[in-house]
Amino acid sequence: MNRRPRSGPPREPRTPAELQAAGELQLELEHEQTVETTAYDDADLAGAEAEAIVFDRCGFRRTGLAGAHLPGVRFVDCRVEVSDLSNLRAEKARLERVTLTGCRATGLAAYDGLFSDVAFADCKADLTNWRFARFDVVTFRDCNLAGADFTEADLRGASFTGCDLTGAQFHRATMAGARFRRCELSGIGGITSWEGAVVHPEDLLELSYVFARALGIVVDAGDR
Template sequence: MPIEIQPASGVQLDLEYEQTVTSALYRDADLSGTVAGAVEFLQCRFEKASLAGSHLAQVRFIDCVADVADFSNLRGERGVLERVGVTGSRMTGLAWNDGLLSDVTFADCKVDLTNWRFARFDVVTFTDCNLAGADFTHADLRGASFTRCDLSRAQFHNATMEGARFRSCELQGIGGLTSWAGAIVHPDDLLALSYALAGALGITVSDKDR
């Protein structure tokens, strides 16, 4: 991020197709419901800003920071997140299908019911995040790491998982366990994972004799 960054103004608050915004501070900015394609944000900061319910196909966030922002129900199919840090933000229902994430961190974020189908994760970390019900179908998660995250009911059908890391995560009710070949799971998570695997195989776990 640049040392000095100016508040967004004028056309930076009225996004248009193929617009590029450089070094702008979106503080308390309400951009909810915006519709524009191929918008590019370079070295921008989002503080308590809202892009909720926006449709920004092929949007690109590069060298950006989001702090306590609202990206809920944002549709960014084929979008790019590159060298981005997201903290304390709400992203419920975000759709980033067929997108790319490279060198991205999510910390203490609400990322539940999100759509990451066919997305590629390259050096991406989720820490203390709620990812309940997230859909990673056909996603390439080889560069993803999840620590203390709620992944209950998340779907991993046909995902590429070799090298993906999980530690101290909630894994109840996850789907697509047959795609977990090559994933790296901390010993603390093995019990929860074994119950999920048993459920996927139709095995009933019971301590009763009959």
């Protein structure tokens, strides 16, 4: 756990200006398949099952991946827009230089994954499972992460801005350097793991109540 996260915003995906539309070969996902420079626009991959597939320099727009099972999947230099990733099971996923914008990802399971240079924006990612995952220069902006599970995740390279983290779990997470700004933090679990986290002053009031509850302190606002 001596890794020092790289600073700076996530690097942008290196996707070509033009992508080839997905054909039958790209739509019938198979184990250990590599798909390159392909556009999955309005594609239906819901319920697909394939292990160790690689998407290299691909684009996804209005793509349906709901309920798919893609263990060990890799997304490299990809853009994912307004797509449905709800209940996608992607344990041990690897994302490198990926942007996800306006996506629905309720119930996404990406535990034990590695996320490097990844930007989530305006995503509905409540009830997601990030247990044991590692975040290296990852940003969450204006995302719904209510009930998300970051248990034992390495969040030293993650930042959260304008996110709803109501009821999110951080038990035994590594937090030194993780950044939070204008986030909803009520009901979070694992507050004792927040050593070294960087919190904006606007978030301190809510966080103080969480600390108090964790220490068994009763906050009484009544007059004496």
